[in-house]
Amino acid sequence: MKDILLRAGGAAGDGIASVGEVFCRIFTRNGFYVFGHNAYQSVIRGGHVWFQARASPDRIWSQGDGCDILYALDRATVDFHASSLREGGIIVYDPEKFSVPAEAVPSGVKALPVPTLELARKFSPQSILQNAVGMGACAYLAGVPLTTLDGVLADQFRKKKDVLEQNLGAAKLGYEYAQGKSSASDHALPVKGGAAKLLLSGNQAIALGAAVGGLKFLAQYPMTPATSIMHWLADHASTFDILVKQAEDELAAINMAIGASYAGVRAMTATSGGGFSLMVEALGQAGMTETPLVVVEAQRSGPSTGLPTKTEQGDLNMMLGASQGDFPRVILGPGSAQEAFRATVRAFELAEEWQTPVLLATDLYLSEDMHSVDREELPLDYAPSSLFTVPEPTNGSNGYKRYLFTPSGVSPRAIPGQKGLNFVAGSDEHDEAGHLISDVNAGVPMAIEIRRKMMEKRMRKLQGVLATTEPPKLEGPSAAEVTLVGWGSTALAVRDAMGILATKGVPVNYLNVHQPFPLHAESVAKALRAAKRTMLVEQNYTGQLGRLIRAETGIDLPVKLLKYDGEPLYPWEIVGKVLEVTGHVPS
Amino acid sequence: MSLASAPPKTEGPALKVVYKSTTKPTWCPGCGDYGVVASVERALSSLQIPTHEVVVVSGIGCSSNLPHFLSSYGFHGLHGRAMPVAEGVKLANHGLHVVVTGGDGDGWGIGLGHALHAMRRNIDLTYVVMDNEIYGLTTGQASPTSTMGQKTKSTPQGVIEEPVNPIALALSAGATYVARGFSGDPKQLSELIAGGIKHHGFSLIDVFSPCVTYNHLNTFDFFRQRVYKLENAQHDPTDLVKAFAKAQEFGPKIPTGLFYRVEKPTYEDLEPALKEGPLVHQKAGIRGMDKVLDEFV
Numbered sequence: 072m073k074d075i076l077l078r079a080g081g082a083a084g085d086g087i088a089s090v091g092e093v094f095c096r097i098f099t100r101n102g103f104y105v106f107g108h109n110a111y112q113s114v115i116r117g118g119h120v121w122f123q124a125r126a127s128p129d130r131i132w133s134q135g136d137g138c139d140i141l142y143a144l145d146r147a148t149v150d151f152h153a154s155s156l157r158e159g160g161i162i163v164y165d166p167e168k169f170s171v172p173a174e175a176v177p178s179g180v181k182a183l184p185v186p187t188l189e190l191a192r193k194f195s196p197q198s199i200l201q202n203a204v205g206m207g208a209c210a211y212l213a214g215v216p217l218t219t220l221d222g223v224l225a226d227q228f229r230k231k232k233d234v235l236e237q238n239l240g241a242a243k244l245g246y247e248y249a250q251g252k253s254s255a256s257d258h259a260l261p262v263k264g265g266a267a268k269l270l271l272s273g274n275q276a277i278a279l280g281a282a283v284g285g286l287k288f289l290a291q292y293p294m295t296p297a298t299s300i301m302h303w304l305a306d307h308a309s310t311f312d313i314l315v316k317q318a319e320d321e322l323a324a325i326n327m328a329i330g331a332s333y334a335g336v337r338a339m340t341a342t343s344g345g346g347f348s349l350m351v352e353a354l355g356q357a358g359m360t361e362t363p364l365v366v367v368e369a370q371r372s373g374p375s376t377g378l379p380t381k382t383e384q385g386d387l388n389m390m391l392g393a394s395q396g397d398f399p400r401v402i403l404g405p406g407s408a409q410e411a412f413r414a415t416v417r418a419f420e421l422a423e424e425w426q427t428p429v430l431l432a433t434d435l436y437l438s439e440d441m442h443s444v445d446r447e448e449l450p451l452d453y454a455p456s457s458l459f460t461v462p463e464p465t466n467g468s469n470g471y472k473r474y475l476f477t478p479s480g481v482s483p484r485a486i487p488g489q490k491g492l493n494f495v496a497g498s499d500e501h502d503e504a505g506h507l508i509s510d511v512n513a514g515v516p517m518a519i520e521i522r523r524k525m526m527e528k529r530m531r532k533l534q535g536v537l538a539t540t541e542p543p544k545l546e547g548p549s550a551a552e553v554t555l556v557g558w559g560s561t562a563l564a565v566r567d568a569m570g571i572l573a574t575k576g577v578p579v580n581y582l583n584v585h586q587p588f589p590l591h592a593e594s595v596a597k598a599l600r601a602a603k604r605t606m607l608v609e610q611n612y613t614g615q616l617g618r619l620i621r622a623e624t625g626i627d628l629p630v631k632l633l634k635y636d637g638e639p640l641y642p643w644e645i646v647g648k649v650l651e652v653t654g655h656v657p658s
Numbered sequence: 659m660s661l662a663s664a665p666p667k668t669e670g671p672a673l674k675v676v677y678k679s680t681t682k683p684t685w686c687p688g689c690g691d692y693g694v695v696a697s698v699e700r701a702l703s704s705l706q707i708p709t710h711e712v713v714v715v716s717g718i719g720c721s722s723n724l725p726h727f728l729s730s731y732g733f734h735g736l737h738g739r740a741m742p743v744a745e746g747v748k749l750a751n752h753g754l755h756v757v758v759t760g761g762d763g764d765g766w767g768i769g770l771g772h773a774l775h776a777m778r779r780n781i782d783l784t785y786v787v788m789d790n791e792i793y794g795l796t797t798g799q800a801s802p803t804s805t806m807g808q809k810t811k812s813t814p815q816g817v818i819e820e821p822v823n824p825i826a827l828a829l830s831a832g833a834t835y836v837a838r839g840f841s842g843d844p845k846q847l848s849e850l851i852a853g854g855i856k857h858h859g860f861s862l863i864d865v866f867s868p869c870v871t872y873n874h875l876n877t878f879d880f881f882r883q884r885v886y887k888l889e890n891a892q893h894d895p896t897d898l899v900k901a902f903a904k905a906q907e908f909g910p911k912i913p914t915g916l917f918y919r920v921e922k923p924t925y926e927d928l929e930p931a932l933k934e935g936p937l938v939h940q941k942a943g944i945r946g947m948d949k950v951l952d953e954f955v
Contacts, residue, residue, distance in 0.1 A: 100955070269954035279950070287937050288750055290742075310950065312940050314749055314931035319775040323742035326735070330715070330746025333733055334754070335938040338746070356736050451947040486938070487731040487747065487754055490710045495725050495732030498718075507726060507734075511684050 072129050072570060075213055075258040076137060079205075080121035080152055081144030083114050086202050089227070090142065091122025092441070093206055095270050096223045097215045098126035099443050102265030106563075107441030108134035108639070113295075113379045119147050126213075128263050132407065132566040134440070136643045139258040140212050142205050144168075149175055156180045159257035163208050163249075165201065183208070183253050190244040194237040203238040207245025214259025217246045268443040273433055273560075276408040276442070276449070277341075277367060278303040280415025282311040285455030286365075287336035290316045290327035295379050296435040297341040297369040321346035325353040325366065332362050333496060335486035337419050337455070341367035344386045345376065351393045354428050358398030358529065360496040361474065361482065363422035363429075365415075370434040372637045381637030382435040384559055387615040390430050391588055399480075399532040401429040401540075402588040406562025408442035410585065412449055419455070421540070425532045426481055432587070434610070436639040437560035462492055472503040476524055480531035500525060533589045540586055542594035547580030548573075552653050554602035556628060558584040558616050561608050561640060568645035579649055584616060592623040599626050606652060607631040608645060675709060676729060677702050683727045690867030690878070691721050693841035694788050698757065699728065700844070701852035712755045715744040717769060719761040720795045721788035721867065738768030741776050744783050751938040752782065752926040755855055762789040766802040766822045777831035777860050779925040784854040784861045787824065788841075790869035791876045798872035808875055824864040825905040825917055829898065835861035836901065836918045840885050841868065842878050843914070850916065859924050866914075881912070888915030895919045 079090040088109055095107040103126040112118040125135040137157040143149045146169040149162060153175060156162070160180040164171055165187040176182050185208045187201035194200060203224070210220045220242055228235035271279075278300045281289070291301040305315040318324035321342055328338040342350065347368050357364040370386045372378035390402050401421050405414035411433060418429040462471055462483030473494040475482040482503075485492035495501075499509035500522055508518040545554070546562075547569050555565055565581050572579050582598050584590070599605055599620075607617040607628040612635045617628045632648045634640055650656045677699040685691050702712060712730035716722035718737035725732030731754075735743045744758045765773055765787045776783060792810065793799040799812035803824070807816040828836045835857040839847035847865060854861030866881045891913070894900055901918035926932050934940060 096955075267955050269951060271954045275954070283947075287940070288746065290746065307950065308931060312931060312934075312937075314929060314937055316745075316749065318742065319771060322739060323745075323772055323775070326739045326742035327746035327749070329735075330733065330743035330748075331750035331937075332746075333743070334713070334747040334750035336750045338750070352736055353739065356739075360733070360735075446951060449951065451951070486751075487713045488710060488751060488938070490708070493710055493729060493731050495734055497726075497734040498736055499734065506681055507723070510723070 072127060072131070073260065074125055074127035074131060074135060075139050075256065075260055076123060076125045076135055077140045077142070077209055077213060078121060078123045078138040078152060078155070079142040079144070080119065080148030082117050083112060083120050084116040085144045086199055087120050087122050087144070090202050090206060091124055093220070093223050093227065094122070094124035094209070095441050097210055097219050098124065099268040099270045100219055100222060101215070102263050102267060103128055103260065104131050104268060105270060105441070105443040106131055106134050107270070109439060109441070111380050119151065121148065121152065126260060128260065132563040133642055134639065135567065136641055139256050140209050142209050153177055153180065157258070161212055161253070161256055163205060163212070183249065185245060185248055187245065190248065191241050193244070194240050200237055200241050203241035204245035207242035208249035210242070211246045211249040212253065212256045212259070214255045214261070216262060217243060220246070269446060269449070270441050270443050271408060272299065272439055272441055273408050273411050273437040274299040274369070274439065275303050276412040277415045277431065277433065277438070279449065280412040281339055281365070281419070282307065282313065283451055283453050284416040284419035285337045286311070286313055286339055286419065288314050288316070288328065288331035288338040289340070290318045290324040290331070290338070291341050292318050292321045292324050292346060294343045294346045296371055296438045297343050297346070297367060299439065300341045300367060321349040322353065325350040329353060329357050329360070329362050329364055332364055333360065333486070337363070337423065339365040339367065341369065343369050343371050344373050344389065347386065347389065347393070354400070355394030355396060355398055356498045357428040358394070358400060359498050361426040361529070362496065363426055365418045365422050365429050365431060367431045367433065369438045370432065372635075378637045380435070382639055383610050383635060383637065384434055384561070385611040385615070385635070387432070387558070387587060387611070387619070390432060391619065397526070398529055399425065399427045399536070400588065401425070401427070401536055402432055402586065403429065404432045404559035404585055404587050406559060406583055406585060407437070409444050409448040411437065414585070416453055421536065424481070425536055426484060427532055432559055434560050437563070473505045474501060474503045474525065474528070476503060476528050479535050480528045481535070537589045537591060542591035543582055543584045543586070543598070545580055545582055545598050548578045549580070551578045551580040551603065553579045553604045553606050553649050554598065555579055555581045555606050555608050555645070556584065556599070556616070556620070557581070557608040558587050561610065564640035564642050564645055565608060567642040568649070571642055571646050572649055575650070575655075577649060577653055577655060587616060587619060590619060590623045595620060596624040596626060599624065604652060605630060606648065608640070610634050610640060675703050675706055677709060679727050679729045681726045684723060685720060686871050688870040689720070690790060690841035690869065691724065691788050693844045693847065694721070694786065694865055694867050695724055695727050697839070697844045697848035697851055698724070698759070698786065700848040701855060702730070704848070704852055705855060707755055711753070712757065713747050714757045714759060715740045715747065716758065717760045717764040718795075719764045721759065721761040722764055724759045738764055739772065740764065741769055741772035741785075745776055745781055748781055748783055748926070749929070749932070749937065751936045752932060753936045756783050757855065758783055758785045760787060761794070762787060762791060762801045762803045763793050766824055770802070770822070774827065774831040777828055777833040777862070780832060780834055780859045780922055781925045782859055784851065785863070786851060787862070787864045788867035789824065789864050790867050790873055792869050792873040794869045794872050805875060823905060824862070826902060828862045829901055829905060829918055833862050834859035834920050834922050835916075837861070837863045837916045838914045839863055839865045840881055840914050841865055842882055846887065846914065853916065857919065859922055884910060884912045885914045886911055888913050888917065893917075
């Protein structure tokens with residue numbers, strides 16, 4: 072597969088994320104597929120941050136391996152990243168800022184000094200304009216026409232005319248300077264026509280999916296990497312008629328969402344593991360009161376505050392067991408931006424249909440990195456229809472049974488304001504009408520019977536969810552040397568690795584467990600029993616999905632690739648492990 | 659038409675609205691909370707609000723069982739979390755009257771943060787706190803409003819923390835209707851609650867509601883000997899500074915009645931998403947979606 076990788080690095084405050092986004096868009100505008108990886112830190116200024124844009128004419132899923140053009144804003148970037156450069160790589164730097172000695176440049180790589188500050192000063196004393204020069208130089212080296220870069224910059228600065236003029240001028244000088252000093256990269260992609268791809272983060276895909284899925288009420292407390300869901304929805308609240316409420320804490324956020332849902336609107340909250348820990352008690356309340364609820368859990372490296380800006384899939388155990396007692400819940404773990412969009416729409420349907428909480432699990436890598444998708448992959452024509460089972464109005468408050476025992480476990484649901492259907496939703500155990508059986512009736516024979524039946528009624532919903540949701544898909548060839556098993560964003564690096572392995576004559580396939588709970592155990596067992604070899608791929612220390620699969624199917628997955636260093640999976644890591652397991656390279 | 663989008667209908671006037679539930683309260687005989695539930699019933703009936711247009715939200719504690727003893731809609735939630743549930747209900751359908759009920763442990767202990775934030779938002783909720791200065795349901799530990807020196811199961815040597823002052827807290831947090839009632843005076847109490855429900859904004863009615871089983875200090879007699887009515891004391895409820903001064907009186911004489919009231923825009927008034935009416939009645943769906951995708955190019 073042909074691809075090109077551009078990487079920009081520097082300190083926080085250098086504008087690296089903006090440069091990275093431009094690097095992405097100069098390719099998506101020309102119809103290329105792109106993946107943008109933003110590696111940042113929990114600091115506002117200083118430190119070391121970097122962004123990688125990878126582009127290809129073919130579908131790509133991950134940040135890929137290596138780098139072809141390194142735009143270094145400081146010496147640390149050269150030191151940290153030069154070894155990632157592939158054959159033919161180019162380091163773009165400004166000798167006015169620092170020098171790059173020959174020994175810092177790997178063989179097969181060249182350093183290209185570009186006077187970014189000096190050229191920028193022709194337009195503005197602001198040093199940030201150096202990036203326009205640098206982007207111009209990199210665009211040339213990557214084989215991108217200057218007009219494409221101009222178009223992206225024009226959109227980025229459409230509200231600041233004078234700043235745009237400076238950027239366009241500086242970018243042109245950078246482009247021409249590089250043209251005069253170097254040929255384009257060996258990895259440059261020939262210009263491709265075709266419709267521009269959309270470029271969005273996983274969180275934007277989730278926010279869009281929520282809007283399409285009929286979200287009316289979002290309550291959220293800021294926490295990386297879930298925060299940008301609230302940003303995007305707040306920014307588009309008037310377009311979608313959504314009320315966005317920043318709560319005082321996560322306890323309030325989830326309880327507000329439950330209150331709004333009880334009152335009849337589709338409601339959601341979003342957080343990361345730390346915030347979800349605070350929401351745990353209320354999750355059970357949603358299960359007990361049978362209130363639909365969607366919770367986005369964007370995982371980051373734990374435990375505790377952990378690595379706030381680094382990725383992990385370490386919260387599956389918590390999501391499976393969150394809150395005291397047994398109650399039905401659904402956990403979705405979409406593998407890409409497109410899947411996250413559809414899973415969010417689906418989460419609202421499941422929550423409303425089964426009147427229970429649905430967890431949408433993502434992680435920092437999927438949520439914050441940039442993914443290119445085709446317009447058709449984001450179908451917007453979903454018309455949210457009410458999935459309420461409408462009860463018959465009654466003449467008094469005691470005739471209506473909010474928690475009526477039904478074969479499906481789902482009871483007709485009334486909302487406040489409806490006449491003759493008054494009821495009390497209780498977090499205590501209750502009878503069909505909602506009356507408490509937790510105090511003066513607790514333990515008396517009639518209440519013992521009701522308790523048993525009420526538990527069974529609620530838990531029956533899981534069978535319905537299993538019967539009406541898609542079992543995990545086996546992606547790739549049916550005859551494979553190895554069946555990889557994973558969930559969530561693991562799909563990204565795995566899909567790229569499968570492509571690489573296919574070219575090496577080692578066919579592998581992937582069991583994508585996009586709904587860890589309730590687990591389609593029979594389908595999983597069938598796929599695993601048919602596998603020549605299995606390999607669990609997860610981004611946590613204990614292999615949490617593997618443990619769940621063993622619990623549900625009795626099948627152990629002894630070969631594991633587990634990663635917990637905070638960095639996303641890279642295709643080469645999976646390729647290397649597969650080659651080792653299959654004996655193609657010595658272990 | 660789906661029932662979910664049917665707007666609440668107001669019933670004709672002059673009908674007696676019955677708020678009494680067929681479920682009998684389970685409180686100890688003589689509990690102060692009987693007077694409070696009766697006052698809530700009387701306030702709602704006097705305002706002739708149909709029962710299906712009222713949601714009573716509570717947390718956990720003896721007093722938090724109150725929604726079950728009324729015939730309105732109710733949500734009996736988690737300890738300390740009634741307030742955010744109520745805020746969610748109100749923001750989803752601000753056509754409803756939302757009353758939050760609970761005790762001093764629920765509201766001034768574990769749920770204090772939520773209460774203060776709801777007050778500063780001036781969300782149009784009515785918060786009735788049954789303050790018995792003790793934890794009753796857990797059999798008699800100190801509460802955030804227990805008196806300094808009071809001996810309880812968790813403080814056998816006496817409480818060594820200053821009690822929370824709910825009235826002063828509410829005044830400083832931005833509540834726009836701040837009152838105190840006494841379960842031993844259901845007439846005044848029901849009027850204060852009715853006033854709070856009618857008030858456009860956040861209203862607090864903190865109620866002395868004695869626990870006859872675990873608090874032998876703050877008894878009915880204790881309060882009967884001390885309370886006096888602000889309305890009989892020429893108190894001006896539009897004066898915030900004087901309200902603060904009255905909030906400090908807790909000794910031989912303890913004021914009840916309306917401390918402070920002010921008209922201010924509510925959160926619902928200021929929230930752009932509610933300009934076109936309650937969220938629950940707004941059509942689900944989206945407009946201008948294609949343009950939204952263009953921003954991702």
